[in-house]
Every structure is written in structure tokens, then in C-alpha cells.
Amino acid sequence: MGQCSCAVSRTARIGSRDGPGARATGTARYTVESLGSETIVKIAVLASIAHSVPPRGYGPWEQVASTLTEGLVALGHEVTLFATASSVTSAHLHAEAPAGYEEDPTLDVKVHEGLHIAAAFERADEFDVISNQFDFLPLTYSRLVDTPVVTTIHGFSSERIVPVYAAYDDIAHYVSISDANRHPALTYDATIYHGIDLREFTVGRGDGGYLLFLGRIHPDKGTHRAIEVARRAGMPLVIAGVIHDVAYFREKVEPHLDDDQVRFVGPVGPAERDRLLGGAAALLHLISFSEPFGLSVVESFAAGTPVVATSLGSMPELVRDGVNGFLVHGIDGAVDAVEALRTVDRAACRRDAETRFSADRMVRDYERLFTRVVDRPGRARSPRRPPT
Numbered sequence: 458m459g460q461c462s463c464a465v466s467r468t469a470r471i472g473s474r475d476g477p478g479a480r481a482t483g484t485a486r487y488t489v490e491s492l493g494s495e496t497i498v499k500i501a502v503l504a505s506i507a508h509s510v511p512p513r514g515y516g517p518w519e520q521v522a523s524t525l526t527e528g529l530v531a532l533g534h535e536v537t538l539f540a541t542a543s544s545v546t547s548a549h550l551h552a553e554a555p556a557g558y559e560e561d562p563t564l565d566v567k568v569h570e571g572l573h574i575a576a577a578f579e580r581a582d583e584f585d586v587i588s589n590q591f592d593f594l595p596l597t598y599s600r601l602v603d604t605p606v607v608t609t610i611h612g613f614s615s616e617r618i619v620p621v622y623a624a625y626d627d628i629a630h631y632v633s634i635s636d637a638n639r640h641p642a643l644t645y646d647a648t649i650y651h652g653i654d655l656r657e658f659t660v661g662r663g664d665g666g667y668l669l670f671l672g673r674i675h676p677d678k679g680t681h682r683a684i685e686v687a688r689r690a691g692m693p694l695v696i697a698g699v700i701h702d703v704a705y706f707r708e709k710v711e712p713h714l715d716d717d718q719v720r721f722v723g724p725v726g727p728a729e730r731d732r733l734l735g736g737a738a739a740l741l742h743l744i745s746f747s748e749p750f751g752l753s754v755v756e757s758f759a760a761g762t763p764v765v766a767t768s769l770g771s772m773p774e775l776v777r778d779g780v781n782g783f784l785v786h787g788i789d790g791a792v793d794a795v796e797a798l799r800t801v802d803r804a805a806c807r808r809d810a811e812t813r814f815s816a817d818r819m820v821r822d823y824e825r826l827f828t829r830v831v832d833r834p835g836r837a838r839s840p841r842r843p844p845t
Contacts, residue, residue, distance in 0.1 A: 498827055499535045501584040501604075502526045502548070503577045503591050506569060508557040510544040514724045515673070515699045516557075517752050518611050521651055522590040528820030537584070539577045551576055570594065578602055585831045588823070593621040596629065605630060605830045607646070607823075612638060612749035619643075630830055632823075635771035638749040647826050650774075651750055652819025653810075657727050658759035660807045661735020667693040668795065669737035669762075671730070671753045674700040674710060679743035679767070681709040684719055685788055686741055686765075690795040694741075696721045697733055734760035739782070739798050742766040743791060751775060758810035761803035765794045781806040 502525060508516035511523035523546070526538045530547045538544065542552035543560070553576050554569040555561070574595050577587060581602035589595045589608040599606045607630040613619060622631070623642050630646045633639045639648070668690070670683040680696060687694035696719065700706045713719045725733060734740070740757040747770035754775050757764050764782035766772040776782045782801065783794035812818075 497534055498824075498831055499583065499585045500529055500537070500827060501577055501580070501587045502529075502536060502538045502540075503574070503587060503589050503595055504538060504540040504544075505591055506541050506554045506557055506573050507559045508541075509560065510538065510540040510546065512557075513560075514726065516559075517651075518590060519557075520752065521609070521611075524652060524654060524816045525588065525590070525820060525823055528816055529824065532820065532824060534824075537580075539573060551580070574598065586827045588827070593618055596621060596625040599625055599628060607632060607826060607830060609634065609649070610638065610640075610643075610749075613640065630826070632826070634750045635774050637747060637771045637774060646830070647822070649819060649822045649826070650814060651752055651755065652814055652816040653752065653755055653759060654816045655759050655811060658731055658756060658810075659735055660761035660803060661732075661737075663736065663738050663762060663803060665736025665738070667695050667737060669733055669740050669757075670694060670696045670698070671725075671733070671740060671757070672698045672742070674698050674706050675702045676705050676709075677744060677746045679741075679745055680705075682743040682745075682788060682791070683741040684710065684713050686743065686791040686795065687719070689788070689792045692738065692795065693717065694719050695733060695737070697723070697725045697730070699724050730756070731760060734762050737762050739795060740764045741791065742772070743785075743788075744769055744772070746770065748772065755810055755814040758806045758814065761807045763798060763801040763803070763806055765791050777809065781809045 502522055504510045504522035505518045508519045510519045512519045526536055526546055526548050529536045536548035537551055538546045538548040539551045541554045541557050543556045544550060544552065553572040554564060556564065558564040558566045558569060574591065578598040578601065581587060581604040584604050587604055587606045589606050595606065596608060609632045610622070611634060619640060619642060626644055631643055633645050633648045634651060636648050639645055668687045670680055672678045674680050683694055696710065714721050734757055740753065740762055742751065742754055742764050744767050750771050754764050754766065758781050764776055766776050766782060766784060768784040768786055773784060776784050778784045783797065785791045785794050
């Protein structure tokens, strides 16, 4: 059994019965084909503590950290996940925060983030590599340890945070989540697209007779544009997601809700998400910013549902125009795309997800990178144990 190295949580190994990170099942969630390495890499995965890992609802960074952790464990690597005590994992769990600060507003964000990051770096010499899935703050510790730090940049909230990344560019190993999100001031080791557990998605027939908006309710995500496109296309719209801008929701979204043509169902869990995606004629992803990736887009592909997306940020990398959806430049183009949905093969959408956006592919890409980073003179590793 894996032990949680903290006072908050005592155990986190799959199959244990006495810890907040315990699972009922006795096996890891993913089966990933190994690259055949004869060595085991000792990996620390430093996750965000905004939400539990995996998140119970919204939490894309935490979801990626979970998918990566479970896949690496399935490959036989020795993994320690630094996350909240409420997290569920097959890896060893180290927790400083009892829950995500977005889940428990009584928690002080700076206090728990400080303890969380410090804990990982105080144990740095126990690991071959640290996978930083957090943000830029852990970089400020990276010159104090010998263990290499591979930092996945999940996006730039503003140009103001770039100087931190630039300050550590000489020793950092940066991963971009799309080519579009690469910053010209930084050096990158790889671009690794996010992957999802395809078993959570079934190919739907798209026969629900509605369009779907799935994501944060925020001006950047274009909920109001989805409403306009659905109205002009003469189709009902279902809106699912977390309200991130209350004023925007009340002004631009709520007045249109009628439980008929425009329905808001709030945040949805995996089962309801799968049902909504599978029944939708298309996902409307009419963003107004350069989105770094877009998990809901590849989740839609996994359900066989084409995506109508604004051609910004990573969308031209994810959406293959006419194959798994359409790239558009405005409302008129989106309405035209909805009318052309019958030309898209839903099975082809699923195949594209299987080829480019599976958890298996993502985990193997990270394993290659970690192995490359670790395999340098002077760094010894332990013999690989067979996956269990």
C-alpha cells in the first residue's frame, strides 16, 4: 500500500479502505502499453490544489494530472502525486491541503499553495524527475534542487507571468499543450496534446435534436454566441458548465433561458456529460480568445460529435475542417456550419480522438520525455518492476 507522506491523509493506494484517497477497485484505471524500458523512473507529479485530483466537476488541470499519474503507474513507474487529501489515486499521495480551495472557501490559498509546493521540493532528491502540472510558482524552487523539473504550461493568464518562465528558461524543461500556445520568448522540449480516458465516452448518434455548449460560462467561451447561432439555425441549445462570470451570465445568458429552446443544466458529471455529448448534433465552441487547448473539444470527438469552433488559438490544430467539425470566423459561418453537419462522419470524429487524443498516447509522450530528461550522465535509476 502506498503511504501518504503527510499529516492530513494516511493512505492513497488503490484498494486501501482507510484513506480519503482510497478506491474500491484493486487495479489502476488505465492500461498503457509500455515503451519497453528496463528501468523505472521515480516521478513526482505536482498538481494544482484548486480542486481534487481527479476533479469532481470542473478542473482541467487536475484532470490532466490525474490521467498522467494513473497512466504512469500503469506503466510500472514509481509515482508520488502531490495533491489534496481528498484526491483519489493509484500512486503514493502526499497532501498538505485537505481539499481544493475552490471546493472549501475556508482554506487560505497562499498558505496551502506554499506548503504544497515546498513539500514537493523538500523531497526532490527522492525523485528522478518532477512533473510540474501546477503553474509558474514551482519554478522559483527549481534552482535549489538537482532533480530536473518538467513544467507543463497550461496557458498564459497574461503576459505579466511570462518573465517568471523566462527567468528559468535556461534550466527548465517546458511542455506546451499546443503549438499555438508556444511563447516566442521560451524554449520548449515538446508539445504534448492532452489525452482523455476514451472509456468514459461512447459514440452517440447525435439524434437528440439539439446543439450543445459545454464549458465555463464566461465571455471568452462565447456562450452568448452559441445562443445566437442556435437561434438562427432553428435548433434548441443545451448549456452545461460552471458559471465563472455571474454578471455575464445574468446579462447575456439568463434572459434567454426558457427550458425549451435554451436550457441551462449547470455543471455535469461524467455520465451526464457523455449523454449530452452523444445526443448533440454538434458542440458549439465559439471562443473569442487564443485557447491553449480545449478538453471539451476532444471529449466531443470521443463521443462522435463534431465541433463548430472559432478558428483561434489551438482550434486549427484540434479541429480538422470538414472531418471532425468546422472552423469558423463569425456567427454567419457558424450557422452555415450547423447546416453542413450532415456531411461529417461521427465515426471519423471518434477515430480521430483515438488516434490523437487518447490517454495512452499522452502518457507515452510524457514517458518518452521524462526518460530523455533523466537519461543523462550521473543519474542512476532503479530496475523496472512489472506493472500490476
